[in-house]
Amino acid sequence: MKFNRFLSFAALAALALTGCSKDSDSASANSSKLEVRLTDAPGDFRSVTLDVRQVEVHLKDEAQADGWQFLSFTPQMVDILNYVNGKSALLVSTDFAPGDIKEIRLILGPNSTVTGNDGFVYDLKTPSGQSSGVKLKLDKVTLRPNETFQLLLDFDVAKSIKERGNWDKNKKKEERYILKPVIRLISQEIAGVLFGQVTPAAALPQILAIRSSLTPADTFSTFADASGAFRLQGLPSGTYRVEFYPTTTAPAGQPAYRSMTLTGKTVTNNQATDLQVTRLD
Known part of the structure; x- marks a missing residue:
């Protein structure tokens, strides 16, 4: 029989979409939702823009290097001084398999800046020792089916941005500040x-x-x-x-x-x- 040859493209597409929809619905019904948000404790600057490159979570014991998993995230520049007094920037909102999360890691790029009260934009240099990212441990965080879990990264600007001890104001202004992120992690189930x-x-x-x-x-x-x-x-x-x-x-x-x-x-x-x-x- 040759009737399959005459099955329309639209019908094939409909069959394919039906199959995908069932698989997607089934996966969605058993999944959790994970949010990662960024907020700020104010500092004495006009703006602080972080070059956020990547967000990862660790699903296994700390000693297991293969436990890191990338989260769906688009690299972006975030002026965290826009997110104070209860406001927060949504970095990640994604379906996620239920289970335990041990750590979260925030990877920052080289283009973070701070605008001082003098109006000058200074580069924020991150020490080479932190090139692997800012790691934050989680205590008994379990994602359950049909629930949303929120990880709020509370960035403390005043403690995170340090003036270089050997900075010479007559030389490169761009080298005035160094970034050593101090972040408090707040986690909560959302129901x-x-x-x-x-x-x-x-x-x-x-x-x-x-x-x-x-x-x-x-x-x-x-x-x-x-x-x-x-x-x-x-x-x-x-x-x-x-x-x-x-x-x-x-x-x-x-x-x-x-x-x-x-x-x-x-x-x-x-x-x-x-x-x-x-x-x-």
């Missing part, structure tokens, strides 16, 4: 929940919870089950926009299913927020 019901249940919508109080926004997703119930777990605290997208069409003669958006929904750690019933017809 906020959004739940509710959609009707008609036959719409089988995908549901996105978008943390609009964060820039850039962070997105979590799930699907309603056959009864129309849904539950999003492991959500960090914040204000969310919740979007509903039907994945089926209404039977002939019935009102069409439509997308819906709920705004201003608040999530609090260790509490469940009931969104009640959302109509999609």
Whole structure:
């Protein structure tokens, strides 16, 4: 038989996507979510820009060098003085296999700078001994399925930036400061929940919870089950926009299913927020 030869490209693509979706949904259902954020204790400078190149976590005992795992991260310049008084920069937000994490390592590049109160931009040199990165030990951190775990790196500017003892103000100003990062690690399980019901249940919508109080926004997703119930777990605290997208069409003669958006929904750690019933017809 030769009918396979005539199977359309679109159909093949649909089959492939269906398979990928099932695998992805299965993996997502069993995964944790890991966030790494950076905040700052203020210092007496106009700005402090860190050249953040890489973020890694260690999954085994410290003596095992092969235990390091890269996290999904785009190298970036972060002016940490923008993240004080409860604000924080989101470095990593990724699905992660449940289990223990022993250490986290922050790799900084050579282009970090500090702008002094004199308005001059100084290079921040990192000692060669710290070229392997800033390592921070974790105490009994276990990522559990369907929960979010947050690692907050509290960078102390005042203690981290030192003036060179032999610096000559009549020579290169760029060599005035040296960077010896002092970072306090705060770790916490995040267990906020959004739940509710959609009707008609036959719409089988995908549901996105978008943390609009964060820039850039962070997105979590799930699907309603056959009864129309849904539950999003492991959500960090914040204000969310919740979007509903039907994945089926209404039977002939019935009102069409439509997308819906709920705004201003608040999530609090260790509490469940009931969104009640959302109509999609």
